[in-house]
Amino acid sequence: MKHAQHLLNLPRLAAFVAICEEGSLSKASHRLGIAQPALSTMIKKIEDDLGVQILTRHARGSVPTPAGRVLLKSAYEMLGIAEATLDEIGTVNDDPEGEVAIGLPAATSMVLAVPLIKHLRKSLPKVSLRVVETFSGYLWSWLQDGNIDVAVTFDRVSIPEIVCQPLCREDLFLIGNSKLLINAPDTITPDNLYKFPLILPSRIHGIRGKAEAFAASGKGLDIRMEIDASTHLVKLIAAGEGFGLLAKCAVTDELAQNTVRAIPLAPCLSRQVSLGIRRIKMQNPIVARVVEEMKLVSADLIRSGTWPTSQT
Numbered sequence: 001m002k003h004a005q006h007l008l009n010l011p012r013l014a015a016f017v018a019i020c021e022e023g024s025l026s027k028a029s030h031r032l033g034i035a036q037p038a039l040s041t042m043i044k045k046i047e048d049d050l051g052v053q054i055l056t057r058h059a060r061g062s063v064p065t066p067a068g069r070v071l072l073k074s075a076y077e078m079l080g081i082a083e084a085t086l087d088e089i090g091t092v093n094d095d096p097e098g099e100v101a102i103g104l105p106a107a108t109s110m111v112l113a114v115p116l117i118k119h120l121r122k123s124l125p126k127v128s129l130r131v132v133e134t135f136s137g138y139l140w141s142w143l144q145d146g147n148i149d150v151a152v153t154f155d156r157v158s159i160p161e162i163v164c165q166p167l168c169r170e171d172l173f174l175i176g177n178s179k180l181l182i183n184a185p186d187t188i189t190p191d192n193l194y195k196f197p198l199i200l201p202s203r204i205h206g207i208r209g210k211a212e213a214f215a216a217s218g219k220g221l222d223i224r225m226e227i228d229a230s231t232h233l234v235k236l237i238a239a240g241e242g243f244g245l246l247a248k249c250a251v252t253d254e255l256a257q258n259t260v261r262a263i264p265l266a267p268c269l270s271r272q273v274s275l276g277i278r279r280i281k282m283q284n285p286i287v288a289r290v291v292e293e294m295k296l297v298s299a300d301l302i303r304s305g306t307w308p309t310s311q312t
Contacts, residue, residue, distance in 0.1 A: 010082055012042045013075040016054065017280075019043070020072050021144075021161070024061030046071075072160040076279035083284060097126035098286045102294075103139040103151030104131065106230030107250035108273070111307045112152070116297045123293055127286055135228055137205040143276050149287050150294070153276040154206050163282060164274040165291075167298050169310040170247045172210070172269045173262035177240035187266040190218025197224035199233055199242035206271065211245050214269050245269070248308040270310050 018028040019039065029036045047054055054068035064072050104113055113131065120129060132139075132148060139151040143162050158164045174188045174196060185192060193215050200208050200223055215221045224242040227233050234251055237244045238259050245265075254260040275294060281287040301307035 009045075010079065012046050013071075013079060015039050015042045016046060016068075017072065017075050017079065019055065019062055020064050020068070021146075022061075023063070027061075069160060073279070076161055077282065080280040080283040083280065097128075098284075099128040099130060100150070100287055100290045101130040101132070101148040102290070103142060103148040104133050105136040105139060105152055105154065106133055107247050108152045108307075109133045110252055111249045111301055112298065115301060115306075116294060119297050120290065120293055124286075124289060127290065133230075135201055135205045135230065137201075140276065143278060146278060146280075148278075149281045149284075150275060150277045150291055153274050154271045155210075156272075156274060156276060161279055163277050163279050165277070165295075167273045167275060167295070168302055168307075169270045169272055170249065170308065171264070171310050172207070172245050172247055172271065173264055174243055175237055175246045175251055175260050175262055176243040177238060178258055178261045180240050180243075181261045181263065184261075184263055187264050189266050190215050192218070194219040194222050196243040197222045199223075199225050199227060199236055199244050201228050201233070202226050204228075207245060210269060210271065214245075214265065247271075252306075252308075268310075273309075 015028065015032065015034065018032050019025055022028045022031060025036050025039050028034075029039055032039070043055055050067070050071075052067040053065050054071055055062045056065050056068075102116075113133065117129065117131065120127065130148075132142075136152075136154045139148065140153060140156060142148045143151050143153075152167070153164060156162075156164050174184075174193070176184075176196065188196070198211070198221055200211060200221075202208065205228070211221060225236075227236070230250070233244060234246075234254065236242060237246075238251075238254050248255060248262055251260050251262070255262060275291060277287065277291055298307065302309055
């Protein structure tokens with residue numbers, strides 16, 4: 001076998017990652033500004049060095065083989081180490097500085113965004129934060145595309161390009177205008193959920209699938225409307241235009257003001273809340289520090305009850 005420095009050629013690994021992310025040589029060629037024949041040569045050299053095929057070519061593009069998926073995970077880590085080393089050299093003897101893009105689901109943002117931003121501005125004053133808020137389905141896609149570095153995710157597991165680290169589990173409730181739920185049952189079951197016209201996000205988002213699975217053993221769902229705008233969704237629910245299946249953190253203000261009520265589901269419906277981190281960023285000292293600070297702030301909010309979870 002050849003020496004490691006030949007096997008782990010970083011430009012070739014970067015080309016391999018680009019092809020896997022884009023799904024084809026032509027798209028990777030456009031992204032990297034490298035001609036397709038040159039990309040093909042780089043992949044062939046990796047395959048010759050390793051003695052295995054790492055890509056399967058088909059009419060719609062290219063996908064990694066089983067050996068290629070193993071290499072892809074390691075490629076992210078090696079490229080991340082290289083990037084982190086350059087970043088660390090550039091900031092030696094200085095306070096950490098750089099930019100980190102954080103994605104927060106709209107529901108979690110209600111309890112996490114302000115405490116997190118205040119904490120990070122104090123603990124990492126030279127780090128420039130870019131915080132985006134939207135539904136979790138969009139955040140997962142943005143993580144995969146590299147548009148953000150870290151995000152709070154729901155019911156996701158690690159994949160070659162993203163590492164998921166669990167934070168907590170949180171329960172989902174039927175949420176509705178308090179006056180409309182005065183005579184509601186103590187729990188919502190698959191057999192009576194159909195009585196409550198729902199306002200739900202579209203199927204790209206995990207909560208929609210969980211709702212459909214919950215109702216499958218009963219009489220189904222009465223979906224009044226779909227809306228992929230969290231602020232408006234909560235306002236419509238509070239105004240009595242329909243009901244939602246949400247975590248309590250999404251309606252903390254409304255619950256405190258008694259404008260909405262939260263009724264538990266039976267059987268309990270919960271979701272895993274995790275931090276999703278771009279694997280290539282795992283070794284970046286600034287991103288790693290931000291991730292640890294996010295864990296600390298989240299733990300404090302959960303411990304205090306500010307962030308209601310399955311344990312509270």
